[in-house]
Amino acid sequence: MNRRHHAVTLQQATEESPTLARLAGLTRDSSERLRAVEPLIPPLLRPAIRPGPIEGTTWCLLVRSSAAAAKLRQLLPALQAHLRSRGWEVTAIRLKIQT
Incomplete structure (x- = not known):
């Protein structure tokens, strides 16, 4: 059997794979969550934060420094x-410091 490999776009791969579709959906959801809370985050702190993984009702934010994480920790309840x-449905927000 002669098999030809051909390139597919990321969108095509996502549509054809349930696992990739789920990951793409979680990535979109995480980005939307960050956009929703950005107005509550001080403007100078915003560039230090990126959306992270979602695990059930726990959302993770990726933070550039421990100083930024300390300030952000104060804002978590809000x-x-x-x-x-x-x-x-968010019962917890985890912070992960990226070095």
């Missing part, structure tokens, strides 16, 4: 409440 008010 961020969680805001997300819940917008329909997301």
